[in-house]
Amino acid sequence: MRALSSGDIIYIIMAVRWTLLLSLVAFLGGALGGALVALARTGEYKWLRIASAGYIKVFQGTPLLMQLFLAFFVPGLFGWSVDPWTAAALGLSLHASAFLGEIWRGAIEVVPRGQWEAATSLGLRYAPKMALIIAPQAIRIAIPPTIGFLVQLIKGTSLASIIGFVELTRAAQIINNATFRPFTIFALVALVYYVICRPLSAYSKRMEQKLLVAAR
Numbered sequence: 334m335r336a337l338s339s340g341d342i343i344y345i346i347m348a349v350r351w352t353l354l355l356s357l358v359a360f361l362g363g364a365l366g367g368a369l370v371a372l373a374r375t376g377e378y379k380w381l382r383i384a385s386a387g388y389i390k391v392f393q394g395t396p397l398l399m400q401l402f403l404a405f406f407v408p409g410l411f412g413w414s415v416d417p418w419t420a421a422a423l424g425l426s427l428h429a430s431a432f433l434g435e436i437w438r439g440a441i442e443v444v445p446r447g448q449w450e451a452a453t454s455l456g457l458r459y460a461p462k463m464a465l466i467i468a469p470q471a472i473r474i475a476i477p478p479t480i481g482f483l484v485q486l487i488k489g490t491s492l493a494s495i496i497g498f499v500e501l502t503r504a505a506q507i508i509n510n511a512t513f514r515p516f517t518i519f520a521l522v523a524l525v526y527y528v529i530c531r532p533l534s535a536y537s538k539r540m541e542q543k544l545l546v547a548a549r
Contacts, residue, residue: 363429
């Protein structure tokens with residue numbers, strides 16, 4: 334054991350960049366997958382609706398920790414070597430795509446049916462109808478829950494420490510193992526997560542209130 338130093342604190346703080354980078358990559362990957370899932374869920378083909386619904390049930394019905402374990406260990410069964418960064422990004426992206434897909438599916442279906450019917454009466458097929466009329470309205474509705482999920486995703490990156498990815502939580506574990514100052518170290522980590530997530534939560538709440546006011 335050794336004393337906790339300023340260098341240890343800096344090491345923990347610097348690990349924030351990996352938490353933020355992993356969150357960004359997972360969110361972008363999840364947004365791409367989520368858009369495809371949402372479109373499949375609201376599309377014209379029944380088999381796509383069934384397949385996308387099954388995908389959502391699998392990833393929403395299983396723990397994120399297990400998904401990260403599978404992303405890390407399963408490729409090894411086929412002879413592929415996957416580093417913790419790739420496994421964490423893949424696991425979190427798949428997880429995010431299921432949740433964002435369901436959030437955006439809900440936002441799409443909240444758009445009044447009259448808008449769908451008006452677009453159909455103009456002779457628009459599904460793709461232009463979605464791009465020109467439905468999606469612009471759904472995006473505005475989806476902003477608050479999307480930001481709320483982003484907050485959960487940022488906190489969820491802490492589970493990547495289990496597969497050896499050194500982000501904020503893993504850096505804190507490493508320093509705690511050397512100094513055994515859990516209260517100080519993990520209180521600092523909690524504060525850092527709060528500083529990152531609080532502005533996003535406040536913005537989500539503000540956008541939700543604006544939507545409620547606009548709906549009245």
